[in-house]
Amino acid sequence: MKNTLKTLTLALISVAIISCGGPKEAANTPADDLMDRLTSLVEDGKIMFGHQDDYMYGHSWKLADDASEYVQSDVYAVSGKYPAVYGMDLGGIEMDWPANLDKNLFDHMRASAVAHHERGGIVTFSWHPRNPLTGGDAWDVSSDQVVASILPGGEKHDYFMTWLSKAADFMQSIRTADGEQIPLIFRPWHEHTGSWFWWGQKLCTTEQYKALWRMTYDYLQEKGANHLLYAYSPGTEFTDSASYLERYPGDDIIDLVGFDTYQSQSRDFYLQTLATRLPVLTEIGKAHNKVIAITETGYEGIPDAAWWTGTLDPAIQDFPIAYVLVWRNARERVTHHYAPYPGHPSADDFVKFYNQDKTLFAKDVKDILWK
Numbered sequence: 619m620k621n622t623l624k625t626l627t628l629a630l631i632s633v634a635i636i637s638c639g640g641p642k643e644a645a646n647t648p649a650d651d652l653m654d655r656l657t658s659l660v661e662d663g664k665i666m667f668g669h670q671d672d673y674m675y676g677h678s679w680k681l682a683d684d685a686s687e688y689v690q691s692d693v694y695a696v697s698g699k700y701p702a703v704y705g706m707d708l709g710g711i712e713m714d715w716p717a718n719l720d721k722n723l724f725d726h727m728r729a730s731a732v733a734h735h736e737r738g739g740i741v742t743f744s745w746h747p748r749n750p751l752t753g754g755d756a757w758d759v760s761s762d763q764v765v766a767s768i769l770p771g772g773e774k775h776d777y778f779m780t781w782l783s784k785a786a787d788f789m790q791s792i793r794t795a796d797g798e799q800i801p802l803i804f805r806p807w808h809e810h811t812g813s814w815f816w817w818g819q820k821l822c823t824t825e826q827y828k829a830l831w832r833m834t835y836d837y838l839q840e841k842g843a844n845h846l847l848y849a850y851s852p853g854t855e856f857t858d859s860a861s862y863l864e865r866y867p868g869d870d871i872i873d874l875v876g877f878d879t880y881q882s883q884s885r886d887f888y889l890q891t892l893a894t895r896l897p898v899l900t901e902i903g904k905a906h907n908k909v910i911a912i913t914e915t916g917y918e919g920i921p922d923a924a925w926w927t928g929t930l931d932p933a934i935q936d937f938p939i940a941y942v943l944v945w946r947n948a949r950e951r952v953t954h955h956y957a958p959y960p961g962h963p964s965a966d967d968f969v970k971f972y973n974q975d976k977t978l979f980a981k982d983v984k985d986i987l988w989k
Contacts, residue, residue, distance in 0.1 A: 647844035652740070652801035653873060655987040656909045659978070660938045664986070666740065666978045667971075668703025668943030669693050669957050670914075673730040674722040675949040677959035681726060688730040692947050692959040697972040699979035701957075703941045704734045709746035709756060711788050712781035719746055719755075720946070724788065731792045735800045738984020742803035742849070742913075742943070743789065747781060749816050750774045756815050765822035769829050782834065786841045799845045805913060806834060809878050810865060811855040819855075824865050831867035847873040851913040854879045854891055859902055869906050874940070875899060876913035885922070885929055892933040900937055909940045916944035916956030923963040926971035935976070 646654070659666070669692075674681050676692035693701050706727050709719035717723045731741045746756035751764040751774055768778035792800050810827060813820040817830060838846060850872045856862035866872065877895060881888035892912075903910040912934065917925055934942060947955035958965040971977060978986070 648799050648801040649845055649847050649873070652803075652847055653909070656874075656940050659983075659987060660909060660940050662986075663938075664976050664978050665934060665939050666702035666941035666983060667693075668705055668740075668742070668941050669701040670705040670707075670943065670946040671720060671722065672701050672704050672957075673734070674706070674720070674726065676947045677952075677955055677962075678949060680949045681722075683723065685726065686729075688726075688733040692955075693957050693979075695960050696958050696962070696965045696968055697979065699972070699981050700734065700737055700739060702738075702978045702980050702983045703740050703742060703943055704731070705742045705744065705943050706731070707744045707746055708785050708788065709748070711745075711784050712747045714784070728788070728792050731800060731802075732794055734980065736794070737980045738982075738987070739980035740803065740941075740983065741792075741800065742805060744808055745785060745804075745806045746815070747785075750778045750781065751816075759813060759816055759818065759821055761816075762821045764816040765826045765830050769826065769833060779837065782837050783841070786838050786843060789846065790841070790843060801845045801847065803849050803874060804838075804846045805849040805851055807831060808849075808851045808913065809853045811852040827865045828867045831871060835867070835871045849874040849876060849911070849913060851876040851878055851911075853877060854895055856895070856898065859898055859905075862898060862902060869908075872906075872908065874909045874911055875902055875906070876911040878914035879912065880915060880945075881917040881925075881929070888917075888929065889933050896934070896937045896939075903938070910938065911940045912942040914943055914945055919953045919955065920958060920962065920964045924967045925964055926967045928967070931971055931974070 672691050672693055673688040676690070679690060681690065691700055706722065707718055707720065710717065711724065718727065734741055748755050749758040749764055751761055751767045752758050754760065766772055767774040769775060789802055789804065790799070792802065794800065807817050807830060809815060810817055811819050817827065835848060848871055850866060852862065854877055877899065879891055899910050902908070922929065944956040947957055947959065958968045972979065
């Protein structure tokens with residue numbers, strides 16, 4: 619009798635599977651599609667160039683408040699193409715400000731992200747939220763209890779979750795005219811190996827930092843944020859895999875690993891920093907099946923006219939980096955720029971860097987990845 623029932627049960631299951639067309643694979647999310655394309659790009663030996671706030675302002679110019687097009691760009695003015703990766707920051711979204719901490723209108727940020735996506739580019743967001751415990755800015759490190767206060771059970775937990783909700787709602791609102799959700803790289807809680815942000819090394823424990831990441835990820839996933847890839851990016855304080863991964867929140871959360879580094883001392887010191895950190899990052903990327911990137915870099919003012927091909931390119935050319943992003947060209951600080959503009963001493967060298975087969979800009983990405 620048991621054998622007869624077992625046979626009948628298996629037959630019914632088989633009929634059910636056949637009648638439903640067999641098991642179906644889940645459709646790829648926007649984040650899945652972006653990851654597949656990034657992986658393909660790295661396998662082809664390509665590196666995307668990125669620039670922070672590229673469409674928002676530049677050397678001696680700022681996007682008009684009533685602008686409806688996003689075409690002005692220092693990078694475009696020099697090379698004839700827009701950067702492949704466009705970085706922006708969400709700081710201020712938590713306060714319901716109309717503009718972020720760099721005075722970029724959120725409406726412009728949303729619309730320019732769509733425009734960049736349609737040009738073939740990739741968009742990444744960092745987040746410098748204000749200090750939810752003290753009321754100061756992201757750089758207010760007067761208390762080492764901020765992270766503890768926003769974790770479950772903390773006095774500011776409910777308050778902070780409203781901030782996270784506002785960040786999620788904004789990122790989910792970035793859609794094409796057809797309602798297509800744009801994939802984004804989200805990079806919160808960065809440079810945590812330093813102690814200049816309230817989530818930094820000396821401001822919380824390792825377990826608290828990991829819990830902050832877990833809380834952030836779980837909430838965004840519950841909100842349906844299937845268009846986000848998550849990037850983990852400490853500073854250059856790490857020296858090996860163990861120190862890099864000390865506060866790593868987990869493979870199930872993180873999609874992309876990178877680090878932030880700037881040339882602030884000699885060329886040799888910068889090259890040595892990359893020569894010792896990039897092999898570690900490459901090893902971690904392979905071991906954990908993660909895409910790697912230099913999530914922030916640059917040389918303020920770019921005083922070296924041959925910096926692009928003489929310093930940056932030789933430092934990165936032998937590593938499987940998805941992208942390298944240089945920081946912003948501040949319109950309010952004449953010497954605070956990290957990409958060239960017309961007439962800059964390094965502009966000609968940047969064009970040489972741009973013309974290399976392996977360096978990709980937005981149109982190149984569209985031709986290769988979005989075909």
